[in-house]
Amino acid sequence: MSLLDYHxxxxxxxxxxxxxxxxxxxxxxxxxxxxxxxxxxxxxVGKTSAKLEAVYDQIMAAGGPQPAIYPIHFGGAVARDYQNMAQKLDEEFGRLDGLLHNAGILGPHSPVESTDPDKWQEVMQINLNAPFLLSKYLLPLLSASSDASVIFTSSAVGRHGRAYWGAYAVSKFGIEGLMQVLADEVEATTNIRVNSLNPGATDTAMRRQAYPAEDPSGNPQAAQLMPAYLYLMGPDSRGVHAQALDAQT
Ligand SMILES: NC(=O)c1ccc[n+]([C@@H]2O[C@H](COP(=O)([O-])OP(=O)(O)OC[C@H]3O[C@@H](n4cnc5c(N)ncnc54)[C@H](OP(=O)(O)O)[C@@H]3O)[C@@H](O)[C@H]2O)c1
Incomplete structure (x- = not known):
């Protein structure tokens, strides 16, 4: 059964x-x-405050629970910034029931030989080091939940390498490794389930950047993937743990 069939x-x-x-x-x-x-x-959580504020407004306009906004630039943030974030969230909420590691950048599309080392580092910092640091400092809050779900966002090129996908692909392989290591560590002693999810081709700015010649209307909108995300975030996925999943299969 496809995760997209979930109601x-x-x-x-x-x-x-x-x-x-x-x-x-x-x-x-x-x-x-x-x-x-x-x-x-x-x-x-995200880089551009104005975009986060627009999402905040949309949630409030729809009558949803009041969200919180935490702008942070994963490219420049250091361990102390994540520690501060965890402390503030602890003071305000005391626990965390879900963590979706989703932010990412594509980085340069180039052969390894000609990849700019600074660009490589930037992709690793945003796509892999940030999820590590967030996970590390938010684990106590997740452990305080009776049913927490951590979702790491993967990609097809994070499961099978492909020429010219460079740092992006390698960062996603790293994400799969981080998911497995963390899942194994928390399995026996916490109520946290940890999985990775490959959304598959989705019509977003990143996809359009990666495939400029493609007709974007052929790909699903992000909203169409939400059954998979809701399933993994909610209680119906209890027991699903340490899995590398695909939204669109
Ligand atoms: N779209 C696809 O077809 C596809 C396929 C496979 C996997 N994925 C994965 O799905 C996830 C979401 O991708 P998407 O397609 O939705 O991409 P997107 O539209 O480009 O959105 C990326 C998000 O990450 C945030 N972000 C980027 N750099 C950041 C930084 N330095 N600090 C904090 N936040 C930062 C962006 O914030 P700003 O807008 O403020 O920069 C934006 O909200 C990514 O992990 C991607 O690798 C996507």
Whole structure:
């Protein structure tokens, strides 16, 4: 059965506190709106404040629970910034029931030999190091939940390498590794489930950047993927753990 066949009850995420990275655009925006639409208090994390504020306004206009906004630039943030974020969220919420690692950049499309080392580092910082640091400092809050779900966002090129996808592909392989290591660590002692999800081709700014010659109307909108995200974030996926999943199969 495809994860997209899942039918989420309207109140699926009532009372849950869920952090979404990259919540201002693309798949993260759709996820934030969808989670809030199903009752969650969403912590909107991302780079561009104006985009996060627009999502905040949309959630409030729809009558959803009041979200929180946390702008942060993963490219420049250091460990202390993530520690501060975790401390503030602890003071405000005391726990976290969901964490969607979604923010990411494509980086340069080039052969390894001609890849700019600084660009490589930037992709690793945003796509892999940031999810590591966030996971590390948010684990105590996730452990305080009776039913927490962590979703790492993967990609087809993070499961099978492809020429010229360079740092992006390697960062996603790293994401799969981080997912497996973390899943194994928390399995016996916490109520946290940890999985990775490959959304598959989706009509967003990133997809248009990656495939400029493609007709974007052939790809699903981010909102159409939400059954998969709701399933993994909500209680119906209890017991699904350490899996590398695909939204569109
Ligand atoms: N779209 C696809 O076809 C596809 C396929 C496979 C996997 N994915 C994965 O799905 C996830 C979402 O992709 P998308 O297509 O929705 O991309 P997108 O539309 O480009 O959105 C990316 C999000 O990440 C945020 N972000 C980028 N750099 C950041 C930084 N330095 N600090 C904090 N936030 C930052 C962006 O914020 P700003 O807008 O403020 O920059 C934006 O909200 C990514 O992990 C991507 O690798 C996408």
């Amino acid at each position: 989420a009850p309207e109140q699926l995420l009532d009372g849950r506190i869920i952090l979404v990275t990259g919540a201002g655009d693309g798949i993260g925006k759709a996820a934030a709106l969808s989670f809030a639409g199903h009752g969650a208090t969403v912590i909107l």
